[in-house]
Amino acid sequence: MITIKKYAAIDIGSNAMRLLISNIVEQKGKETQFSKSSLVRVPIRLGQDAFTVGEINEENIERMVDAMKAFKLLMKVHKVEKYMACATSAMREAYNGKEVVELIKKKADIKIEIIDGKTEAAIIASTDLHHLIKTDQAYLYVDVGGGSTEFSLFSGGKIVASKSFKVGTVRLLNNMVSDIVWQEIEKWIKSVTEDYENLNMIGSGGNINKLFKMSGKLNEKPLSYMYLNAQFTALNNLSYEERISDLGLNADRADVIIPALKVYLNAMKWSGARNIYVPKIGLSDGIVKALYYGKV
Numbered sequence: 001m002i003t004i005k006k007y008a009a010i011d012i013g014s015n016a017m018r019l020l021i022s023n024i025v026e027q028k029g030k031e032t033q034f035s036k037s038s039l040v041r042v043p044i045r046l047g048q049d050a051f052t053v054g055e056i057n058e059e060n061i062e063r064m065v066d067a068m069k070a071f072k073l074l075m076k077v078h079k080v081e082k083y084m085a086c087a088t089s090a091m092r093e094a095y096n097g098k099e100v101v102e103l104i105k106k107k108a109d110i111k112i113e114i115i116d117g118k119t120e121a122a123i124i125a126s127t128d129l130h131h132l133i134k135t136d137q138a139y140l141y142v143d144v145g146g147g148s149t150e151f152s153l154f155s156g157g158k159i160v161a162s163k164s165f166k167v168g169t170v171r172l173l174n175n176m177v178s179d180i181v182w183q184e185i186e187k188w189i190k191s192v193t194e195d196y197e198n199l200n201m202i203g204s205g206g207n208i209n210k211l212f213k214m215s216g217k218l219n220e221k222p223l224s225y226m227y228l229n230a231q232f233t234a235l236n237n238l239s240y241e242e243r244i245s246d247l248g249l250n251a252d253r254a255d256v257i258i259p260a261l262k263v264y265l266n267a268m269k270w271s272g273a274r275n276i277y278v279p280k281i282g283l284s285d286g287i288v289k290a291l292y293y294g295k296v
Contacts, residue, residue, distance in 0.1 A: 008082070011088070012046070019038070084287050087115070154202075203264055
């Protein structure tokens, strides 16, 4: 006997908003399976407002409300049983973030939780990584967003250290990350990874997913530091327009992909990781699993 449930996650990030609808397949005597039923991404760059001016502007508020109304309808037609909507860095820092949350609840009937960096890291880390993580090895998990990056160190199959830093692609594009922040990240990564040899990295986020897709590699095969470094150089040598026309990148991806690569490359350098695995998971997947297992 198979039971199929439908849960949804809404991730309101600094560079885009996503709706993930997941099939949850339960079968007696077997492990619960999670599979993507639908994923919708809307490129609303909230971080551009929040990090530079300190508030979400009227146009983007209107776009958010429209997107949330559409997400609500999509969840209805998919017959979603449970959902959770989480807002991260941009909404945390916009002084009108709570007002926007109240407006969306009123106009779209969607409840949004503004979560802190620690909660974000914990939800991301709750994603199903056991098929990738070997208990006799250590991994540094790096999730690069528009406003922040979450780092988690896994050893023995468990999280032993976790931290969120205000370094993200939208902040980097706006030259809002000081050398002091980079030094803090370097110090933290080196201190938590110094006792681990042959450390590997796990990367999540839209930019590393796109790079992995461009590489043509098979799933569960890692990307090397040398490959990422070569891509960083190649992308830097192309103009913004060329990245769109020659590589087929979306307009809202063509600029943030370079600063994202900088974060991953620095994390690999400071941790000594030679390879990065890209399992295509993130906050949305974590929300669905946290909802299902009653962790939120």
